[in-house]
Amino acid sequence: MSERINPVEPFLRMDRMPHIWCPGCGIGTVVNCFVRALLKTRADLNKVSVVSGIGCTGRIAGYFRVDSFHTTHGRSLPFATGLKMANPELNVWDFSGDGDLIAIGGNHFIHAARRNADLKVVCVNNFTYGMTGGQVTPTAPLHSLATTAPYGAFEKPFNLPFLADSSGAVYVARWTTYHVRQLTRSMEEIMTKPGFCFIEVIAPCPTAYQRRNRLGDGLEAMRYYKANSKVVHGADTRSVDIDLGGPIVVGKFVDRDRPTTLEAMRDELQKALGGKYVPYPTGVNR
Amino acid sequence: MKADPRGVLTGVHFLDGDHACCEGALAAGCRCAFGYPITPSTEVVERIAQRLPTVGGVFLQMEDEIASSIAIQGAAWGGKKVLSVSSGPGISLMMEHVGLAAMTETPCVFVNVQRAGPSTGLPTLVAQADMMQARWGSHGDYEVIALCPNSPQECFDLTVQAFNLAEIYRVPVMFMMDEAVGHMTERVVIPAADQIEVVERRRPAEPPSDTYALYRCEPGSRVPPMPPVGEGYRFHVTGLTHDERGYPVMNAEAQDRLVRRLVDKIRLAGPALERYEEYQVDDADVVLVAYGITSRVVQRSMQLARERGLKVGVFRPVVVWPFPERRLRELARQVKAFVVAELNLGQVVLEVERLACGTRTVLAPHAGGGLHAPEAILAQVEEVLR
Numbered sequence: 001m002s003e004r005i006n007p008v009e010p011f012l013r014m015d016r017m018p019h020i021w022c023p024g025c026g027i028g029t030v031v032n033c034f035v036r037a038l039l040k041t042r043a044d045l046n047k048v049s050v051v052s053g054i055g056c057t058g059r060i061a062g063y064f065r066v067d068s069f070h071t072t073h074g075r076s077l078p079f080a081t082g083l084k085m086a087n088p089e090l091n092v093w094d095f096s097g098d099g100d101l102i103a104i105g106g107n108h109f110i111h112a113a114r115r116n117a118d119l120k121v122v123c124v125n126n127f128t129y130g131m132t133g134g135q136v137t138p139t140a141p142l143h144s145l146a147t148t149a150p151y152g153a154f155e156k157p158f159n160l161p162f163l164a165d166s167s168g169a170v171y172v173a174r175w176t177t178y179h180v181r182q183l184t185r186s187m188e189e190i191m192t193k194p195g196f197c198f199i200e201v202i203a204p205c206p207t208a209y210q211r212r213n214r215l216g217d218g219l220e221a222m223r224y225y226k227a228n229s230k231v232v233h234g235a236d237t238r239s240v241d242i243d244l245g246g247p248i249v250v251g252k253f254v255d256r257d258r259p260t261t262l263e264a265m266r267d268e269l270q271k272a273l274g275g276k277y278v279p280y281p282t283g284v285n286r
Numbered sequence: 287m288k289a290d291p292r293g294v295l296t297g298v299h300f301l302d303g304d305h306a307c308c309e310g311a312l313a314a315g316c317r318c319a320f321g322y323p324i325t326p327s328t329e330v331v332e333r334i335a336q337r338l339p340t341v342g343g344v345f346l347q348m349e350d351e352i353a354s355s356i357a358i359q360g361a362a363w364g365g366k367k368v369l370s371v372s373s374g375p376g377i378s379l380m381m382e383h384v385g386l387a388a389m390t391e392t393p394c395v396f397v398n399v400q401r402a403g404p405s406t407g408l409p410t411l412v413a414q415a416d417m418m419q420a421r422w423g424s425h426g427d428y429e430v431i432a433l434c435p436n437s438p439q440e441c442f443d444l445t446v447q448a449f450n451l452a453e454i455y456r457v458p459v460m461f462m463m464d465e466a467v468g469h470m471t472e473r474v475v476i477p478a479a480d481q482i483e484v485v486e487r488r489r490p491a492e493p494p495s496d497t498y499a500l501y502r503c504e505p506g507s508r509v510p511p512m513p514p515v516g517e518g519y520r521f522h523v524t525g526l527t528h529d530e531r532g533y534p535v536m537n538a539e540a541q542d543r544l545v546r547r548l549v550d551k552i553r554l555a556g557p558a559l560e561r562y563e564e565y566q567v568d569d570a571d572v573v574l575v576a577y578g579i580t581s582r583v584v585q586r587s588m589q590l591a592r593e594r595g596l597k598v599g600v601f602r603p604v605v606v607w608p609f610p611e612r613r614l615r616e617l618a619r620q621v622k623a624f625v626v627a628e629l630n631l632g633q634v635v636l637e638v639e640r641l642a643c644g645t646r647t648v649l650a651p652h653a654g655g656g657l658h659a660p661e662a663i664l665a666q667v668e669e670v671l672r
Contacts, residue, residue: 061522066520072383072386075356078320078349082358086361086365086368087365087366108353115346278341
């Protein structure tokens, strides 16, 4: 009998296993879903690049067997923007955690969305800085506990789909790590969609967030997501805030089209410079 | 290899240093730039924004200098020659990514049109007080290359060299202009493209394979070839301490192996990185040491001294980091003293003092906001010789 290989393995740097993630962590699920999306869409792996910042989710770049970049804290999006601008034929994915992408990288996030940089951005939102041991993040629900919010978080958290939507993202979805098929489907959809596409994935951090907030282990998180998630496609993103212990609205909220950075640049330059403009590829076929 | 004629504005021009720097970058093959406005370097990115679309390149004004300084690195791995430009506070914001470029061996050029600090300081006025920041302003151990032009013509010529050195050594190159050189307008001759030598990126000789290692150096070399993205090498780049494959390794041995190579590729480069000029040093009792705009001021001091019968010469490092060590040590054996003039209260003088090995070394300081009076430097020469 021939040995059966996990279909995910050829996509990963197996020589780097075991990975650093804790049992019950949601990041592995996101990795799995991405591989399934790559398989399903038959993406050209030579042209796929994965960019990450710093933190647990930031380590995703190091495990994918594609050209991959583990950059600095919060700055994966401008790196990815530069990569895509230089080489528009690349399919550039950014995997980042909530602290990385939204706290230290928040300014880059809104600007990448505003300019419609042609990037596929997946934010693993576990409401905590896992790698440094469980500090409060800008997405942490009100009253949740963290090492640096020992008496409870008292700042209103960001609602990421609303932030992405209002900043100009052309695709905005939210799923939990319970929704593996839907998440994979969303990743398949944005694989070829031009522009700034954003997927928020609500994920458990059993070590640093669940335990401190008495939310149980990874399995308990799945039960919670299953019982409390409500699929509302096209939901008004203003209405999808997350409260501690409350329901989680998931689904595809935004799917629209507008010119990417390189397309808008090309159109403007062509208009202004005419024959003097030396055409630069946009990486988009339209 | 010769320059791509599309980017070369051949002819005789009347340009300021900022604009000449932009033309140097285009001649060197820079086709991707990211920037953010800040005085007195804004003119460089303004001209780049205007020129790049006409030569097949792209420019994007980013949301801040942090973004610019890492967007260029994404673009460098994307296959382009890249630069970013800033000054003062903007350069401080870029420092983390100077370290990233050093660690990941990403060829890139950082132009710093120096103004007076600290902090907001004197935004429109000259200084040379970022010399130590240029060398070691990011955390950790690393070495960079830093060049100091002293004229618009050199802003062109040396920018081409800065790009070439970035490719040869795979380091961030700090192009240390100053406000005076940046805003000074002079004759700039841009040669024909076939007269301009440019260095292309060295790619791996081997095709993609499972055994390919991103940072494997050829025997005798400390600089690995750099693969293009998107062609199947499927490499991993990280700012973490890494092995030859580019994979993170968290121990002291890997740290020593990597950081030692990063430092040694510059420190042990020897004459290949020596660029200096000297004037009338053969019989000199005192040698004036200066770089950038101040190297022009000391020319006048030397002239005044010679008129008074004083044997004074000038030594001007063009590549300031790594410092032209061998030549300065030689001079130290023949002169009575060095007078180091710089627009700060003592930075490069520390290096001169170290290399002088006991030969008297005196600082002619100036806190910036203006230039030294040549007579003030002369007075210090007279004082030293008394």
